[in-house]
C-alpha cells in the first residue's frame with residue numbers, strides 16, 4: 172500500500188494538486204467570462220441558508236459575471252452580517268434580507284425576480300424548502316442530503332412532476348476531478364461492464380458535532396447546532412450522497428439502471444462518548460457523558476442494482492480517522508481504488524499482473540482521461556472550494572437555470588440517493604433485513620438516457 176511519502180505520491184503533478192485541497196480556499200480565480208450579459212439578462216439566484224456552506228456557494232456565484240443575488244434568507248444574524256460584509260467587500264449590491272423566523276424564506280419565494288434558489292440549511296429543512304421553491308416556479312438547488320424520509324423523497328419527485336420546476340441535488344463530489352476522470356474511463360469502457368463499487372463518507376466529525384467543547388444543540392456553533400441531533404436519534408447512513416452520487420452517475424442510476432434493494436449493518440457506538448469524556452471541557456462527569464448515542468460508529472450498506480451490480484457504502488463519522496470517501500470501481504476488465512491519498516488502478520493486459528499502477532503523474536491514467544469539463548474550467552475552478560468541485564456544481568445549476576433546461580442531477584437522483592438514509596435505518600432496526608427502494612421514476616428508468624457531464628459545457 173502506498174503512503175503519502177511514497178515515490179509515486181511525490182511525483183504528483185497539477186492534476187491532483189487541485190483535487191486534494193479541502194475546505195474553502197482563497198478564491199483568487201483567474202478571469203473567466205460566462206457570457207457578457209446585460210443586467211436584465213443575468214440569472215437571479217437567491218440563497219436560503221448562508222452558514223458555512225451557503226456563503227461558499229455565494230462566493231462562487233459572485234465570481235461569475237452572469238449572476239445577480241437579489242435576496243438572501245437566514246435566521247442567524249451573524250450569518251446575515253457575514254454575508255453582507257462579504258458582498259460589500261466584493262463590491263456587490265446588497266441583497267434584500269429575509270430573516271426573523273424559520274418561515275421567512277416563504278416571503279423570499281414570493282418575489283417574482285428570482286430564477287433559482289440555492290438551499291444550504293440544516294437537513295430537516297431541505298425538502299420543504301425545495302418543495303416550496305418548486306411550487307413558487309423557481310429552480311431549486313438543494314444541498315445534500317435532499318431528504319430525510321421516504322415520504323420526503325416522494326415529495327421532491329411529486330412536486331417536480333406537478334410543477335415542472337426542477338430540483339437539482341447539489342452533490343459536488345460528482346464533480347471531483349479524479350471522480351470525473353474515472354467516470355470518463357467507465358464511459359470509455361476501460362473497466363468493461365461494471366460489477367461492483369465501493370464508496371462512503373468516512374470523515375472524523377467529532378469536532379464538528381461538538382462545538383464549542385463538547386456542546387451541541389441550541390447555543391452551540393455551526394453544524395453542532397443541528398447535525399448532532401441526528402446521531403442522537405438515528406442509527407442509519409446519515410450522509411450517503413457524497414459516496415453514492417458519483418457511483419450512481421457511473422452506473423446510470425435512474426437512467427437505464429436503478430437501486431433495487433439494500434441491507435445495512437451498524438456497529439456499537441463508542442466514538443462520540445469517548446470524545447466527550449476525553450475532551451478537556453468534557454470529562455466523565457459532564458452531562459453529555461451520560462448520553463446514549465443511537466448512531467453506530469460504522470454503518471455499512473450493501474445496495475443491489477437492477478443491472479446486477481452491488482455497491483458497498485460506508486458511513487463512519489464518529490471515530491478518529493483520516494478523511495476518505497474510499498472509492499472503488501470494479502468491472503470485468505479491472506479495478507480502480509482511489510481516495511484523497513491513494514489513486515491506483517489495475518487493468519488486465521495494461522498493467523502488471525497482480526500489481527497496482529499509480530493513476531497519477533506525467534502521462535498517467537488520470538491525465539489521459541481528464542474530463543472535458545476539467546480540461547476547460549480546471550484552472551478557473553481550482554480555487555473555488557473543495558479542490559474545485561464546488562465551482563462545477565454551482566456552474567451546472569446556474570447553466571441549467573440560464574438555459575431553462577433540466578439540471579444534470581435531478582429530483583429522481585435526489586430521491587434515490589437520499590432514500591438510503593431511511594432505508595438503512597429500517598434495515599438496521601429490523602436486524603439487517605432487506606429493504607426495497609421505491610421506483611421514484613415510476614418505470615421511466617428503463618428508457619431515460621444518461622445526461623450527467625457529457626461534453627464540456629456543464
Ligand SMILES: NC(=O)c1ccc[n+]([C@@H]2O[C@H](COP(=O)([O-])OP(=O)(O)OC[C@H]3O[C@@H](n4cnc5c(N)ncnc54)[C@H](O)[C@@H]3O)[C@@H](O)[C@H]2O)c1
Nearest residue numbers: 220221222223224225245246247250273291292314393394
Ligand atoms: N456538499 C458539501 O460539500 C457540503 C459541505 C458542507 C455542508 N453541506 C451541507 O450544506 C448544508 C448547510 O451546512 P452548513 O455547514 O452551512 O451548516 P451551518 O449550520 O453552518 O449553516 C446552516 C445555516 O442555515 C440557517 N438556517 C437554519 N434554519 C433556517 C431557516 N428555517 N431559514 C433560513 N435559514 C436557516 C442557519 O442559521 C445557518 O446559518 C447542510 O445540509 C450540509 O450537509 C454540504
